[in-house]
Amino acid sequence: MPNRQIPVSSRLSDVRYEIRGELFERALALEAQGHVVHKLNIGNPASFGFKTPAHLGAEIRARLEDSEGYCHQRGLTEPRVVIADQARARGAANVDPERTWIGNGVSELIDLALRALLNHGDEVLVPSPDYPLWTASVLLNGGIAVHYPCRPEAGFVPDPAEIEALITPRTRALVLINPNNPTGAVYPPERVAALAALAVRHRLVLLSDEIYDGLLYDKAGFEPVARHGSETVCLSFGGLSKVYRACGYRVGWMVMSGDVRRANDLRHAIELLAALRLCSNVPGQWAIVPALTGPDSASALTAPGGRLFETRRAVIDGVRASRHLDLVTPAGALYAFPGVPGATPAQFDDRRFALDLLEQEQVLLVPGSSFNVPYRNHFRITLLPDAALMRDVLERIERVLVRTLERPEDARQVA
Numbered sequence: 001m002p003n004r005q006i007p008v009s010s011r012l013s014d015v016r017y018e019i020r021g022e023l024f025e026r027a028l029a030l031e032a033q034g035h036v037v038h039k040l041n042i043g044n045p046a047s048f049g050f051k052t053p054a055h056l057g058a059e060i061r062a063r064l065e066d067s068e069g070y071c072h073q074r075g076l077t078e079p080r081v082v083i084a085d086q087a088r089a090r091g092a093a094n095v096d097p098e099r100t101w102i103g104n105g106v107s108e109l110i111d112l113a114l115r116a117l118l119n120h121g122d123e124v125l126v127p128s129p130d131y132p133l134w135t136a137s138v139l140l141n142g143g144i145a146v147h148y149p150c151r152p153e154a155g156f157v158p159d160p161a162e163i164e165a166l167i168t169p170r171t172r173a174l175v176l177i178n179p180n181n182p183t184g185a186v187y188p189p190e191r192v193a194a195l196a197a198l199a200v201r202h203r204l205v206l207l208s209d210e211i212y213d214g215l216l217y218d219k220a221g222f223e224p225v226a227r228h229g230s231e232t233v234c235l236s237f238g239g240l241s242k243v244y245r246a247c248g249y250r251v252g253w254m255v256m257s258g259d260v261r262r263a264n265d266l267r268h269a270i271e272l273l274a275a276l277r278l279c280s281n282v283p284g285q286w287a288i289v290p291a292l293t294g295p296d297s298a299s300a301l302t303a304p305g306g307r308l309f310e311t312r313r314a315v316i317d318g319v320r321a322s323r324h325l326d327l328v329t330p331a332g333a334l335y336a337f338p339g340v341p342g343a344t345p346a347q348f349d350d351r352r353f354a355l356d357l358l359e360q361e362q363v364l365l366v367p368g369s370s371f372n373v374p375y376r377n378h379f380r381i382t383l384l385p386d387a388a389l390m391r392d393v394l395e396r397i398e399r400v401l402v403r404t405l406e407r408p409e410d411a412r413q414v415a
């Protein structure tokens with residue numbers, strides 16, 4: 001029987017991860033044809049020349065011979081002690097290295113936590129826009145992702161009352177991503193406290209993705225939700241990929257805190273799943289202690305004159321000069337999420353725009369609708385290129401916007 005496909009899991013039918021999807025494949029094909037494509041789709045600092053602080057790699061090299069065996073499923077002891085110390089210092093209650101897990105990136109731990117938690121049909125409150133792994137992992141583990149809006153007109157900061165209206169008897173957990181990918185929003189402390197109080201009131205597990213905790217601009221301050229979550233179960237996620245520019249080391253962690261007496265079963269479920277994958281990559285774990293106890297290398301990047309700050313400024317200036325774009329100024333993380341306000345779907349479609357931008361101007365970015373939003377007039381761009389390249393990229397974006405919105409009859413014809 002010719003071309004009869006092997007059936008695949010139906011669990012995947014609604015699962016999407018377009019950051020590395022068809023547009024990305026098209027960009028690679030253009031590169032293979034000899035085009036220079038500016039790929040601004042992935043938050044991978046190394047591919048834009050950022051370096052991991054040297055003392056992290058030095059420690060891995062020094063400990064390589066100690067890395068030849070499996071370690072405990074939770075991870076090496078010393079790093080877990082330091083991670084737990086950091087969580088305690090941030091005000092998390094009932095933290096213990098025995099309830100701290102190291103994984104192959106936060107990605108692995110997101111899946112592991114949701115797998116441990118969810119039964120078929122359980123609902124999880126996920127931000128919209130989200131980092132799409134969260135929605136995908138909820139679906140893959142039999143849950144239902146109920147998206148709560150983080151509205152551009154509210155600075156992409158969620159409203160606890162709007163979230164509360166979505167809670168049902170099947171709601172199990174509230175996901176927060178703060179500082180946020182893709183919007184760059186950083187939630188004010190009183191809002192974080194209100195979100196935690198909501199979780200306490202409804203006995204929801206707080207799942208707090210804080211992987212961008214050290215990447216803050218201007219006067220933004222990071223407020224850990226665990227500080228306010230002592231009366232519910234809280235799982236806080238952090239890692240080396242972003243703040244320490246070490247995506248390739250694949251190192252993330254997850255700290256349980258709060259009302260841990262209610263979480264014995266959850267803890268055992270996590271332990272079982274962690275044991276089934278034996279352990280996380282061992283060499284990378286040696287970088288954790290020098291990262292968390294060594295000098296701060298991120299603030300210089302996000303302060304005036306710093307590489308990320310200046311690129312962010314190039315985006316802000318580019319949007320200001322644009323006839324069509326609008327932006328909630330990112331206060332943290334590595335992205336901006338500009339929009340085209342007032343454009344109707346017939347005038348502007350984020351996917352069509354992203355494809356035109358790629359084909360006509362050789363810039364790859366991610367359409368906003370890849371982040372589980374109901375509207376199609378936003379896109380995500382990473383702040384990782386240098387400022388000069390970002391200025392150039394903003395000009396290319398504007399050219400396509402002008403063609404799309406002001407001369408739609410020409411827009412399709414440009415090769």
Ligand code: PLP
Pocket residue numbers: 043104105106107108131177181209211239240241247250251252
């Ligand atoms: N969470 C968020 C919000 C992210 O943006 C990312 C990566 O971009 C991850 C988790 C995954 O990070 P890791 O490299 O630790 O798997």
